Amino acid sequence: MSSVIQEVASTRRAASERRKGDGRMAALFLAPWFAGLFLITAGPMAASLYLSFTDYDLLSAPAWVGLDNYTRMFEDPRLLQSLQVTFTYVFVSVPLQLAAALALALVLDKGMRGLALYRSVYYLPSLLGGSVAIAILWRQIFGADGLVNQVLALLGIEGTGWVSHPDHALNTLIILNVWTFGAPMVIFLAGLRQIPRMYYEAASIDGAGPVRRFWSITVPMLTPIVFFNLVLQVINAFQNFTQAFVVSGGNGGPADSTLLYTLYLYRKGFADLDMGYASAMAWFLLLIIGGMTLVNFLASKYWVHYDD
Incomplete structure (x- = not known):
């Protein structure tokens, strides 16, 4: 009896040692991620939150001013x-972008030779567009002597x-x-591939045309993918900076017509050396993006359809 007890105890100790070893190995692999979280993300965010309540010009020590930076914004x-x-940019460009993406995904979903090549080529703008x-x-x-005006000149315009x-x-x-x-x-193309073809076959037998099948089958089945893309692209659009900075020459001109929020934030922090105010603007942007995301999630229950 005692030998059985000793064997059970030995087995438990061995299992405990294995769990400890697995835990140490997991901690080792997760260490770079935690280091990045605290040193690159959480730490700077905490510093930015503190600076948003200070008057800080990057050259002298920050001076506490309370809520002055936030009241200045209004x-x-x-x-x-x-x-x-920024809101004009987001509310116009994101729906047009998603419509173009869905239209092209529908074309590619029909099946064609070299589909992988076309998919890669059309994906390139997402990789290069922010450069x-x-x-x-x-x-x-789009300059005065650019390609667009040259084409218009050929048409007599x-x-x-x-x-x-x-x-x-801003339109550019x-x-x-x-x-x-x-x-x-x-992402749309992957979603289209998941829609069962039997729905389209049944609708065709009932006499539904392509437009009817699109609005009655494709759109409802694709609403979770539309919602996913909508949330991501709204967040990305609010954070866009490089395009406005380069196209406007870094000043948001002409007449502040391309002064996106992120560009103005950059100018306040690094051109005017008003880093405390810029930090407050950054946190206000976080609230705007969070609010827009919350609105999207609350509204999704009225138009997003899942399997259940």
């Missing part, structure tokens, strides 16, 4: 202008300086964001 006309520009090189190219294309005109400059940024449809397109 009296800053350029900040209100940047919010207007400085593409923003510079975009500025040249007088062009304009698209990036230098307050009425058109919207077009650039719509052009980066590759990532949502690939």
Whole structure:
């Protein structure tokens, strides 16, 4: 009897040692992630939250000012202008981007030779669209002597300086964001491949045409994917910076027509050396993105359809 007890105890000790070993190994592999979390994400966020309550010019020690930076935001006309520009940019470019992505995904879903090649080619804009090189190219294309005006001249239409005109400059940024449809397109294509074909076959037998099948089968079955892409692209659009910085020359011009919120935040922090105010703006942006995401989740129960 005692030998059985000793054997059970020995087995338990061995299992306990294995669990401890597994725990140490897991901690070892997770250590880089935790280091990045605390040193690159959580630490700077905590520092930014503290600085948002201070007057800090990057050259001298921060001085505590309480809520002054937050109250200043509601009296800053350029900040209100940047919010207007940013919301226009988000609410126009994101729906157009998702519509373009879905349309192209529907075309690719029909099946064609070299599908993998086309999928890769159309995904490239998402990889390159946020780069400085593409923003510079975009500025040249829509410049006074750019490709767009050259094509219009061939058609007998007088062009304009698209990036230098307050009425058109933001539109060039919207077009650039719509052009980066590759990532949502690939996700839409994966979602389309998951829709059972028997639904389309049954609808065809009942006499439903392509448009009817799209609105009655494709759209309802694809709403979780639409919702996923919508949330991601709204967040990305609010955070866009490089395109506006390069196309506008870093000042949000002309006449602040391309002054996105992130660009104004950058200028306050690194051009005006008002880092305390910039930190407050960063946290206000976090609240805006969080609020928009919450609204999307609350509204999703009215239009997103899951299997159940």
